[in-house]
Amino acid sequence: MLDQSYYKKADEVIEHYGRRAASLIPIMQDIQAEYRYLPGELLTYVASQIGVTEAKAYSVATFYENFSFEPKGKYIIKVCDGTACHVRKSMPVKEAMLKELGLSHKKHTTDDMLFTIETVSCLGACGLAPTCTVNDEVHPKMTPEKAIELLDGLRGESA
Amino acid sequence: MGTMTIDGRAVEFTDEKNVLTIIRKAGINIPTLCYQPELSTFGACRLCTVQDDKGKLFASCSEEPRDGMVIFTNTAKLRKYRKLIVELLLAAHCRDCTTCRDSGECKLQDLAHKMGVRDVRFQNYKEEHPIDMTSPSIVRDPNKCILCGNCVRVCEEIQSVGALGFAHRGTDAIVIPAFDKDIAATDCVNCGQCRVMCPTGAITIRSNRTDVWNVLGDDKLRVVAQIAPAVRVAVGDHFGLPHGKNSIGKIVNALHRLGFDEVYDTIYSADLTIMEESAEFLDRVANGGRLPLLTSCCPAWVKFVTDQYQEFVPNVSTCRSPQGMLSAVVKEYFRDPANAGDKKTVMVSIMPCTAKKAEALRPNSKTKGEQDTDYVLTTTELIRMIEEYGINLAELEPEEADSPFGIGSGGGVIFGVTGGVTEAVLRRLAPDEKPETIQTIAESGVRGYEGIKEFTVPYNGMDVNICVASGLANARTVMERVKNGEANYHLIEVMACPGGCVMGGGQPVKTRDKVKRTEGIFEADEKSAIKKSDANPLMDELYARLSHEQVHELLHNEFY
Numbered sequence: 260m261l262d263q264s265y266y267k268k269a270d271e272v273i274e275h276y277g278r279r280a281a282s283l284i285p286i287m288q289d290i291q292a293e294y295r296y297l298p299g300e301l302l303t304y305v306a307s308q309i310g311v312t313e314a315k316a317y318s319v320a321t322f323y324e325n326f327s328f329e330p331k332g333k334y335i336i337k338v339c340d341g342t343a344c345h346v347r348k349s350m351p352v353k354e355a356m357l358k359e360l361g362l363s364h365k366k367h368t369t370d371d372m373l374f375t376i377e378t379v380s381c382l383g384a385c386g387l388a389p390t391c392t393v394n395d396e397v398h399p400k401m402t403p404e405k406a407i408e409l410l411d412g413l414r415g416e417s418a
Numbered sequence: 419m420g421t422m423t424i425d426g427r428a429v430e431f432t433d434e435k436n437v438l439t440i441i442r443k444a445g446i447n448i449p450t451l452c453y454q455p456e457l458s459t460f461g462a463c464r465l466c467t468v469q470d471d472k473g474k475l476f477a478s479c480s481e482e483p484r485d486g487m488v489i490f491t492n493t494a495k496l497r498k499y500r501k502l503i504v505e506l507l508l509a510a511h512c513r514d515c516t517t518c519r520d521s522g523e524c525k526l527q528d529l530a531h532k533m534g535v536r537d538v539r540f541q542n543y544k545e546e547h548p549i550d551m552t553s554p555s556i557v558r559d560p561n562k563c564i565l566c567g568n569c570v571r572v573c574e575e576i577q578s579v580g581a582l583g584f585a586h587r588g589t590d591a592i593v594i595p596a597f598d599k600d601i602a603a604t605d606c607v608n609c610g611q612c613r614v615m616c617p618t619g620a621i622t623i624r625s626n627r628t629d630v631w632n633v634l635g636d637d638k639l640r641v642v643a644q645i646a647p648a649v650r651v652a653v654g655d656h657f658g659l660p661h662g663k664n665s666i667g668k669i670v671n672a673l674h675r676l677g678f679d680e681v682y683d684t685i686y687s688a689d690l691t692i693m694e695e696s697a698e699f700l701d702r703v704a705n706g707g708r709l710p711l712l713t714s715c716c717p718a719w720v721k722f723v724t725d726q727y728q729e730f731v732p733n734v735s736t737c738r739s740p741q742g743m744l745s746a747v748v749k750e751y752f753r754d755p756a757n758a759g760d761k762k763t764v765m766v767s768i769m770p771c772t773a774k775k776a777e778a779l780r781p782n783s784k785t786k787g788e789q790d791t792d793y794v795l796t797t798t799e800l801i802r803m804i805e806e807y808g809i810n811l812a813e814l815e816p817e818e819a820d821s822p823f824g825i826g827s828g829g830g831v832i833f834g835v836t837g838g839v840t841e842a843v844l845r846r847l848a849p850d851e852k853p854e855t856i857q858t859i860a861e862s863g864v865r866g867y868e869g870i871k872e873f874t875v876p877y878n879g880m881d882v883n884i885c886v887a888s889g890l891a892n893a894r895t896v897m898e899r900v901k902n903g904e905a906n907y908h909l910i911e912v913m914a915c916p917g918g919c920v921m922g923g924g925q926p927v928k929t930r931d932k933v934k935r936t937e938g939i940f941e942a943d944e945k946s947a948i949k950k951s952d953a954n955p956l957m958d959e960l961y962a963r964l965s966h967e968q969v970h971e972l973l974h975n976e977f978y
Contacts, residue, residue, distance in 0.1 A: 299597055312580025314570075314604075317596035321585040328597075 261300050268293060269301050273308050280311045283319055287326060296330045332368045332375040334413050338391045338401075341381030349389035353378065355403035359410055373417060374410070420485030425492065431483050438466050438478040446491050449500065449529050451507075451617045452566035453479045456916070457575055460567050463507075465500055465529070469493050501533045509540035511618070512561040519557065520619030523927060526564065527618075547592065552602035554779050555624055555772035555923075556613050563593050563620035569612035576916060578891035579722070581606040593620070605725045607718035607890065609914045610772030610796075610923015614930070623772055623924060626793045627803055633764045633793070634677040640752065640761040643678040644744050645669060645819075647685055648770035648834035648919035649797045651938030655929050656801050657811040662934030664942040667816020672804050673768075674817060680748075683819040684767070685826025687744035688833040688842070689951035690960070691715065694737045694973050695839075696846045699909060703880070708732045710885075710900065710907040713839055714975070715739045717777035718914035722890050724978050727897055736974045740833065741767045741774055742783055745790035746972040747960070748823060753786075766793045768800050770834070770922030773914070782975045796924025822956060828943035829951040835936050836888035836918035837864040837871060840911045842951055847877055851949040867917060867932070870896060872905075883907045889916040 272289045276282035286305055291297045297320060306316035320326045338344075338353040356362075356376055360369050368375040384390045387399030391406075398409060421430050422437075424444050431440045436459065441448050451463040461480040468478045471488035475496075478489075490496070508530060515521050550558035567584065570593060574580040581604040585594050595604045613621045633641050645666065654665035666683070673681045699711050714720055714735040723730055738746065745765040752763040767774065771794075777783060778791040795803070804811055818824060829842030844859045845851065863873030864884070869892035874881050885907045887893045893912045899905035915921045920935035948954055964972070 303596070312574060312583065313596040314580050314583030315574070318583040318585055322587050 261298055265294075265298060265301055266304060269304055269308075273305060278309050280309055282309055283311060283316060284323075287320060291326060294330075295335075296327045299328050302328075327367075329368055330372065332373050333417065334373060334393050335375045335377065336391055336393050337377050337379045337382065339380075339382040339384070339389065340378045341385065341388075343385035344381075344389040347388040349391075349401070351403050352389055352391065352401045352406050355406050356410060359407055373414070420483065422483065422485070422487040422489060424489050434483055436479050437468065437481040437483050437487070437489065440483055441466075441468070441478055441489070441491055448478065448491055449532075450479065451525060451529070451564060452568060454568055454572070454615055457568065457571040457615070460571065462566055463503070463564075465503055467496060467499060469496055475499075497533075501535060504529050504533055504535050505538055506540065507564050508535065508538050510542055510544050511564065512559075513538070518562070518619040519559075519622040519625070520562075520616075524619055525617035544589070550601050551624070552600035553606065553608060553624060554602075554775045555608035556601070556610060557622050557624050558601055559620055559622070560592050560594065561620075562618045564618055565591055565593065566617060567593070568615035568617065569593060569621055572611045572615045573606075576889050576891055577607065577609060577611060577914065578894045579605055579607055582612065605722075607721045607725070607914060608773035608776040608923075609718040609890070611915060612923075613772065614921075614923055614925075614927050623796050623798060624775060625799055626775070626795055627799050627806075629793050630766055630795060630803070633766070638761060640679045640759070640763045641677065642680040642682065642748055642763060642765050643673045644682045644684045644687075644741070644748075644765070644767045644823075645673075646741070646767070646769045646771070646774075646834070646919065647688065647831050647838075647939065647942075648922060648925070648935070649768050649800070650942065651834070651920060651935045652770065652797050652925045653801055653804075653811065655931075656926060657804075659812050660934075661929055661931045662936075662938035664938050665811065666942070667818070668811050668814045669800075670819050671814040671817040672807075672809060672811055675809060675814075676803060676807055678766070679761075680820045682744060682748065682823035683826055683830075684740045684744055685830030685833070686823045686954070686956060687740040687747065687826075688830035689826050689954045689957060690743050690747070690973065691737055691740050691833075692829055692839075692842045692846050692951035693957055693961075694743075694969075695735050696843050698735055698737060699843065700847075703908065710910045711735055713909075713911045715833065715839055716773070716913050716919075717771070717780075718773040719890065719893065719912040720978060721773070721776070722893065722914065723897075726894075727901075730897065730900075731978050734978055736976075738783075738973055738975055739774075739777060740830075741769065741777065741794075742790055742975075743973050744823060745778075745783075746785045749785065749788065749790060750968070750972055751822075764792045765790065766795060767791050768795050768797065770797050770919045770925045771915075772796060772923040774924075782977055785972060797922075798924055798926050801926060822959070825948075825954060825956055826946075827948040827951050827954045828946040829949060830954070831942045831946060832939055834919045834939045836913050836916075837866070837886045837911065838918060838939070840864050840884055840886050840909065843909070844875060845950045846952055848950070851953060856949050867936075869916060872907075882909065884909045884911075886911045888913040888918055890914050892916075 272286050276285050302316050303313050306313045340349050389401050390399050429444045434440050449465045452460045459479050461477050466478045469490045547560040570582050573582050650664050650666040651662050654663040655661045670681045712734045752758050775794040778794050783790050829845045832838035841864045848855050862875050869889050871886040874883050887896050917932045
C-alpha cells in the first residue's frame with residue numbers, strides 16, 4: 260500500500276491534465292518524473308480516475324520502454340547503444356557492468372537500490388563513443404575496465 | 419449504394435460498412451481471424467486481403483465500399499499470401515493440435531487445413547507462458563494466442579469490463595490482465611464471450627467433463643441433471659437438425675443414456691424464480707423497498723453489480739437463479755429419508771453459460787453447508803460428451819423429463835432470451851392466460867434484439883417502468899442513467915450476453931444463429947399448454963410441501 264501522499268500527488272497531476280483518457284500518457288510521465296518510476300498502484304488509481312480500464316493503462320505503460328514499474332536505483336546509468344557507440348563496442352561495456360553488479364537483461368536494478376543499468380539508443384555524443392551517462396553526467400570513451408572503475412568510484416561516493 | 423465487380427460478377431451493395439461484408443454477401447466466405455461484425459474493426463490478421471484491378475492489395479475489412487470497384491478475391495498472389503500468413507501464425511503457435519482443448523473448433527486449425535499448409539518452415543522462438551487456470555469458467559493459454567485482439571475488444575466494447583489488454587510490444591506482445599494478474603483476480607465476470615470470440619485455443623471453457631464422467635460411473639451416487647432453457651435450441655444443429663430446433667426430448671434421452679439417474683428441466687425452477695421474484699417485486703413496491711429491482715438470474719451481471727455498482731447491491735433480487743433454486747430444491751427433496759434411498763445426490767446442471775460454473779462455487783450457493791450444484795456443464799461440453807459416448811442425437815426418440823421437477827411453463831422457457839424473465843413476470847402478474855392477454859404482453863416492448871429496451875406497462879392503476887438490457891456495456895449505460903437520476907425504473911432485467919442466454923459463453927460457436935435460437939425458444943413457448951408460471955401445477959404442489967423457512971432457505975440468497 261502506498262503512502263497517502265502518492266495519491267495526493269496523483270490527484271494534482273490528474274487535475275492539471277484533466278480527467279480524460281487522452282491525459283493518460285502525460286500523467287504517467289509526470290508521476291514517473293516525480294518518483295523516478297511509475298508505482299503500479301498509482302497507475303491503477305489514475306486509470307480509474309480518468310475512465311480507462313486498468314488493462315488499457317497497463318497496455319500503454321508496457322508499450323513504452325520509458326515507463327518503469329520498478330523503483331530505479333540512486334545512480335541511473337544509461338549505456339548508449341546508438342550506431343557509433345555500438346561499433347565502438349558499447350555492449351561489452353554494458354555486459355561488464357551487468358556482470359559486476361549481478362544484473363541481467365531482465366533485472367536492471369541492484370537489490371541495494373544503488374544502480375540501475377539501461378540501454379538507450381543515442382545520447383547525441385557520438386564523437387565520444389562509446390559513452391554512458393550517470394544521472395545525466397556524461398562519461399566518454401568507455402571501456403569495460405573504465406566501467407568497473409566508474410562503479411567502484413560511485414560505490415565509494417555513497418559509502 | 420452502388421455496384422462493384424467481385425471476381426468478374428457484378429454485385430450490388432447498399433450501406434455495408436466494408437468491402438468484406440459485401441464479398442461475404444456475394445457468397446465468398448473470405449477467411450478472417452480478427453474480424454467480428456459486432457466489434458470494432460481491427461485489421462490485424464490481413465487474411466481478408468483482396469486485390470483491385472490496378473493490382474493494389476488491401477484488407478477488405480478496413481476498406482469502405484465505393485461504386486465501380488473491381489475486386490479479385492482469389493488470385494494466385496492472394497492465395498500465396500494467405501497461406502504464408504497462416505504459416506507464420508502457426509510458426510509462433512503451440513502446434514499440439516490433437517490434445518488442444520479447442521481442437522475441432524479452432525479457426526486457425528481449420529484455415530491451415532483448408533489452405534493446405536503442410537509444412538511450417540520457421541522455428542518458434544516465443545517464450546513459453548504459464549496457463550492461467552484460476553478461473554472456474556475459462557482457461558487462458560497465452561501460448562495459443564495469435565494477438566487478434568477479439569477478446570480484448572469484446573470485453574471492453576460489448577461487456578465494458580476490460581479485464582484483458584495487450585501488454586508489451588513487438589515479439590514480446592501478449593494479451594494478459596493488467597500487471598499479469600490471474601484472471602480470477604480481475605473484474606472478469608466469467609461470461610465467456612472472450613472464449614466465443616477467440617479463434618484459437620487461447621481462451622477455452624474450463625471443462626468439467628471428466629468430473630461428470632467420474633460421478634456417472636459411481637453406483638453409490640444419484641446423479642441428477644437439470645437442463646437450462648437455452649441449451650435445448652443449441653444442441654440439435656451439431657447433429658444435423660435444423661438450427662435453433664428445440665431438441666429437449668432428444669437431449670433428455672441422451673442424458674438418460676449417458677447414465678444420469680434423474681433428468682429435470684430448469685424451466686421448472688424458472689417458474690419458481692418467477693413466483694418468488696414477482697412476489698418480491700410486489701412487496702418492494704407495496705412496502706417502499708429498494709427499487710429498481712435488479713434481476714439476479716445472470717451470474718455475470720450479479721458479479722458486475724457487486725464489482726462495479728456496490729451501492730446497488732441491495733437492489734439485486736434476493737432470489738437465487740433457476741440453477742440455484744432447482745439444485746437446492748432437488749437436494750432437499752432427496753434429503754428426505756422417504757426419497758433418499760441409500761444414494762448420495764450429485765447435481766449436474768447443463769447451462770449455456772460459463773459464468774454458471776462460478777455461480778455454483780459462490781459462497782451463497784450453499785444450503786445446510788452443502789454446495790447446491792456440484793458440477794456445471796456447458797452446452798459445448800454436453801455435445802462433446804454425447805459424441806464421446808457415440809450416439810447420434812438426431813436419431814434418438816424424445817423422452818419426457820423426470821418427475822417431480824420435469825414440467826415448466828412457457829414463461830419458464832423464454833428465460834433463454836433477453837426480455838424473457840420480464841415477460842414471464844408480466845404473465846405472472848396478468849389476470850389470466852388467454853391468448854390475447856399473452857399477445858398484449860408480447861407486444862408491450864419486451865421482445866426484440868435491441869440492447870436496451872424501455873417500456874411502461876399498467877398494473878393495478880400504476881405505471882410500471884421497465885428496462886431490459888443485454889450486453890454489460892448496455893447495462894452500464896442503464897446503470898449510469900439510474901445513478902444520475904436520469905431514468906426511473908421499477909424493474910431492470912439484465913443478461914450479460916447480447917441476446918440473452920441463447921448466445922451464452924458456453925454455447926457452441928460454429929453456428930451462432932441468434933435469430934434461429936430465439937425463434938426456437940418462442941416456438942417452444944407457443945407449443946407449451948401452460949403459459950403462466952403460476953399455472954404450473956407443480957408450483958402449488960411444491961409450496962404445499964415447503965415451510966416458510968424452507969422457502970427462504972432454498973430459494974433466496976442471504977448476501978452477495
